[in-house]
Amino acid sequence: MSANWIPYGRQDIDGNDIEAVVEVLTSDFLTQGPVVPRFEEALAAYCGVEHAVAANSATSALHMACLALGVGPGDRVWTSPVTFVASANCALYCGAEVDFVDIDPQTCNLSVIALEEKLRHARAGNCLPKVVIPVHLAGQSCDMQAIARLAEEFGFAVIEDAAHAIGGRYHQRPVGDCRYSDITVFSFHPVKIITTAEGGVATTMKAELAERMRDLRSHGITRDRGRLLQDDGPWYYEQQSLGFNYRMTEIQAALGLSQMTRLDSFVERRSELARQYDRLLDGMPLMRQEEHPHSDSSWHLYIVRLAASAADAGRHRQVFDALRHAGIGVNLHYIPVHLQPYYRGLGFRQGDFPHAEDYYRRAISLPLYPGLTQSQQDHVVASLGRALAP
Ligand SMILES: *Cc1c(COP(=O)(O)O)cnc(C)c1O
DSSP states (O other): TTTTTSOOOOOOOOOOHHHHHHHHHHHSSSBSSSSHHHHHHHHHHHHHHHHEEEOOOHHHHHHHHHTTTTTTTOOOOEESSSTTHHHHHHHHHHTTEEEEEOOOTOOBBOHHHHHHHHHHHHHHHOOOEEEEOOBBBGGGGOOOHHHHHHHHTTTEEEEEEEOOOTTOOEOOOEEEEEOOOOOEEEOOOSSSSSOOSSEEEEEEEEEHHHHHHHHHTTTTOOOOGGGGGGOOOTOOOOOOOOOBBBBOBHHHHHHHHHTTTTTTHHHHHHHHHHHHHHHHTTSSSSOOOOOTTTEEOOOOOOOOEEEEOOOOOOHHHHHHHHHTTTBOOOOOOOOOOSHHHHTTTTTTTSSHHHHHHHHTTEEEEEOOTTOOOHHHHHHHHHHHHHHOOO
């Protein structure tokens, strides 16, 4: 990566982050020590939720979340096609079947209208989903009140894939409070809002779900004396379910704890840059994600779509090439999951989710991260303007 390359996203690491990591490295515990629980407590307090279960990635957290909700062979899990593959793969890991609900072309989140229609069909066909995983694309919460109403009516559980959305709000409350879901999952990959290098967390209000996820995170083993079937002595533990090693290290948690002290300022800076993009791009043949009136985005991504008039075949690619040539690491979030070769192998086809596919032909993620400078942003805007000039 050249010095002048502007990526679409990147971490912000300061001296305190480095000090926090070094402190753990010289302490007694590199894993299974006191810092992970402290990070979990800080996350739970920030989100206004009872339980936070940290994991070595959001992908692991999604997998644990599905298992904790009892997802298994014969079950169905639905999510948005415009997401990272992990939102769907987590259900396949459990042996369940995955299906998708097309997006709302305005917000680019899973369409509640399409969801309701698909649920009515599914009820008639006796094939309702066990879990629906709405994804808060770019950090903007889905319409969780409406989704929760449908969850009640049709009897499914809800996992919010909030990988993009820590620091975001919905109806003035933090995303992750699980007011409208069973479990919420955040990611701490370096391009996300705060980072632990690799890492994720699942939040929930339900003690039994948190307990199941904690067991699953560590091989399905419990050392909780009150839950043991027998007790042979102080060395004794029991594997009561089939779990994994999905633990977060102390090093990661220390970085996460330190990053959390700047979480609000990161989101504020991202939001400022986004508002600035809004102004600077005004008048270009572009569409933005429409903002849900009750969502305050964490602004993980700034996504534009070429307006229909500017989106003839080849144009999208030309704009990408021109921007990359100018040293700008524009990206595309996301290739619709159902069009991935693996998912085509499961029977999905082009044409299954037309709004998601139309989105894919036009979407571009522009650079957005706290360290993006004004002159870099100006360079992005000027290069985009040139690429779009008729
Ligand atoms: C990044 C991401 C994930 C996976 O996060 P990891 O921490 O990398 O496992 C899941 N869902 C979405 C929407 C993501 O963007």
